[in-house]
Amino acid sequence: MKLSAAVVLTLVSLACTTNVRADEITLTAKEMFSRATPLNLRLSADGEAIGRLTGELIETDGNAAGYSYKPNEEVLADGIVIEKELRVRLTIHNKALVQVAPTDVRPSRAYLLVGHTGKSMSAEINGQQVPLGEPAKAGNYWKRFEVPVSALKDGLNSIKLRGDGKIWIARNDDHAADDVWKQFVEPSSFKFSSGGSPRSTKLGKNNDIEGEYYVRLYLEGTAHVSSGLFLLPMLDAANLAGKPTASPNAKVKSIRIKVTGDWGGLGSPAIILRAPPQTGHSKEFEFRADESEMNLLATSSKPLPQYFRIQLQMPSADATHHPQLKSITIATEIEAAGNWSDKLTLAAAHNPELPESLLPVAPHEFQFERLDHPRLQQLRKEYQLDEVVKGCTTDLQRMEKLAAWSSQLWAKGHLSEIYPKWDALEILKNHSDGTPIGGFCQQYNIVFLQACESLGMVGRCVSIGAGDHGLKIRSGHEVVEIWSNELSKWIYVDGQAAWYLVDKETREPLDLLELRARQVAHFQEKPYRAAEVVVLAKSPYEWKGFGEFPAFTELRMIPHTQFLDGKLPMPLNQGMRGWFWTGHRVWTDDLYPASVLYSHRITSPRDWNFPINQTHLWLEQKEKPGEVDVRLTHNMPSFEHFVVQIDGEAERSLKGNDLTWSLKPGENRVQVRAVNKLGIAGPPSWIKVAFKPGS
Structure with a gap:
């Protein structure tokens, strides 16, 4: 018999005040899954519950x-x-x-x-x-x-x-x-x-x-308690409802978390509340509840955090017990002085939440290569890559030029004798016969990736293949995806085949997960959106549709691009014989499950296609009406500084991570972008508010 349960964690501050207000939100399973970082969890087909990935x-x-x-x-x-x-x-x-x-x-x-x-x-x-x-x-x-x-x-x-x-x-x-x-x-x-x-x-x-x-x-049919973790994005106890700004000088009196679901008789999930040091605490604040209900009183020396994350650890699963998480309710009480939020109206915003850290194995903990690495800058100079992309005005144009360039660098590699380091300069070094050491698809795409990195564009390596379920396509291809700031998405551009694929109707470049979904639909004889190939240069390959090479049905991501210093684990001579390395992060779903050879499986599209180069703005009222404290966070690799634009003024650099925004009566707009060490700016995040001081 399944047991229905609610797990409650309540933290109460000792502070007393007459100016107290409450805030509360409830997230369904589908809402949680779209916002959170899951590890070895999956959303049910009907979207009503989150359960363990078994196996x-x-x-x-x-x-x-x-x-x-x-x-x-x-x-x-x-x-x-x-x-x-x-x-x-x-x-x-x-x-x-x-x-x-x-x-x-x-x-x-x-x-x-x-x-x-x-x-x-x-x-x-x-x-x-x-x-x-x-x-x-x-x-x-x-x-x-x-x-x-x-x-x-x-x-x-x-x-x-x-x-x-x-x-x-x-x-x-x-x-x-x-x-x-x-x-x-x-x-x-x-x-x-x-x-x-x-x-x-x-x-x-x-x-x-x-x-x-x-x-x-x-x-x-089994899963152990060491997996099955779930992390929600950073929350503001003073602004759970997502109002334009949070209350000034907020002191949190209580935080209440209620999780509902069917736990299958295997115990309750653990609830962990954390406030990292960067949110204002001198050290990380953490509280864990393993029991079904617990109440704690905070002391004056340990106030409750205004900004916090919630992590859930699901109970184990076996062949007959399958815990299901259905909703979470978060409620807070705060005391605040000088609240003038009634004078503000949120007019519009583009302020994406940033994926949160969970474990080193999570994709968003991806370790990117330093864009100012000396080897990358040597590659840029030695092979005159600025000339290769001369005249380009968009990310996609630069990717096109670099993929065409990398695809023509050699005709025959020397992998029977040597497998070069994942370093473009080593791959392009001359062999004894006077031609580059080169290689096959892996080496072409490493050169392409590092050429992009040398110019400030970030990418990742993914092995693609047919998997274990009988797909009759020549299997195995080593490719990369490059992040586009203009499109705010990953794009599959092939540095060997010199092509990329676009949606036939919209002409938008496609990522690997989108291509996988269309290929699976093709073989299952279900409808899907048509795609076309954009050919960048002559190559030995021809794309003839989703029924032929390449296979996209199994996607295996390497969780870093720090190849140049050789300090992180890597696949052994990738592509030479199968894909046996268990460090890959592999996409899986019911339509076409991942091979049993892999343990790190991903089921959330947001978690697989984790966004980068993003900025998030936290707004908090100051005591003086019309003044707002803007706090900034980002997830840009090789971050250097922010650029800020207030209303229609010119962008200006900001070395810190906060600024004061003085509002004028009427409409106000603040926009921020992160900039990396090579001067490449990420997508803008912005908020527009209407301020009525006399209302």
Whole structure:
């Protein structure tokens, strides 16, 4: 039986005043999902509830999995046994219900995933012989065997494999950033002979490789408490309703949060309220409620924050229990002096909310390359990129010129001998035959991306392919999307194929998620908006429609572009053999789910197409009627300063993050843009208000 519950967190200040007013908002599941940052959550098809993404990948090889130029294979033969140890969690303990027995969260199905090239294989799991039927494919190169859930145990599981052919090894020394190869301190892959030799961590034909076998588990129908997080944008306790300005000198007396939903008997969600230091507190303010209801009194030394974020951690899910979040109500009481908000009317505004930080794995925590990096500026100068884009007046025109340029830089690469660093200058360096080292689609698009970055335009790398559901299109292409400030969106422009796609009717350039939706509709024989290709230069490729290359149905994003210093994890020789790296952020939905090889899945369009270069304005009344404090936040990579425009005056630079706006009777307008270190300004955010001082 499902239990219906409401979780309430109330914080009350001790301050007393006669000038107290209340504010309250309620957000439905659909409204929350459109505004918040979800992690491993999904919106139901009817938009009425938010639930957990189920399915859990368990692996220890993903950080260094991929094509290696070094020996990375284990040859299976008579007498050779390989063993993989993987930790599985089948029970959870509810901290709030310590007297209650642990909850069983066994999956509905379990799959053994093996990077194996042979014809036969047998398995033993926790000492039990497990029959392996005909495998399905995962990611083209992996085999997926269903195994009995009953063979698994809570804790460390031993998986022993025998057979013929080869199993790949993720070498420890192949990790793209050796200083972060610390996730798995203890090895989990071993080799021994059935004749009784001791097991060894020295793998490979010559027993000289340290690393992890390509052996993983995927559990269907379960999700653990470590995932399922949800973060709302920054809220103003004095202005929940979104009035033109907040009250001056607001002192928050109380904050009340009420979450409603069906929790499936697995405990209540945790509510976490945070106020980061940049909102005026000397240190981060945090309160967490794990129980269904809690009340706290604030002391004079710990006042309640006016600006705060709300994070929810959903209960676990298993094969039969699926917690559902349906709404959230936030109510505040504040005391304020000199409130003159009745003299203001919001006439119009474009003031987008900024995506909030959740975890380092979230897309909006994307780590962008420094636009003033010396290597980028050397590329710009050495290859005269200012001349390449001479005469261009828009972002799209510059992208067109740079994509045409990058597509013509070499005809044949040298990847059979060397896979260059993700550095355009290294890719363009001459090989011994006098031609650039070059490469394939990955290298063309890295050169294109870094050329854009050198001129102040920001991009990201995405692998696209057909996925695991039978789409018959040549799979695998490494591409980029570049952010357009004019269009306020990501645009897929191909630095190898020298093309981009536009909506046939509106002529607006399309992003990868839009192209994916149209291709899925094409193969499901559903209606979709037509697209056309814009060809920028001659290339070996021709776009013939959504029924042919390239495949957009599986999108795998690399969560950073800091390739030049090599300090962040990266895929191993991306594109040379499959896409095994588990650091990708992968789009998934019911129409065409992501491969079981990936654990970081994204379901929110806003979270996938996170906006950048944005500015948000917070307006707060000052005590003197007609004076407004404007506080500014931004999410611009390589930020340098703001530019401000008041009414029709010329733009002026602002080094800080706040200003005083003196209103005149009648209509007033303030506009702000963020500017990066190369002088490129982001889209404008603006607010227009009407001020009637005598009313």
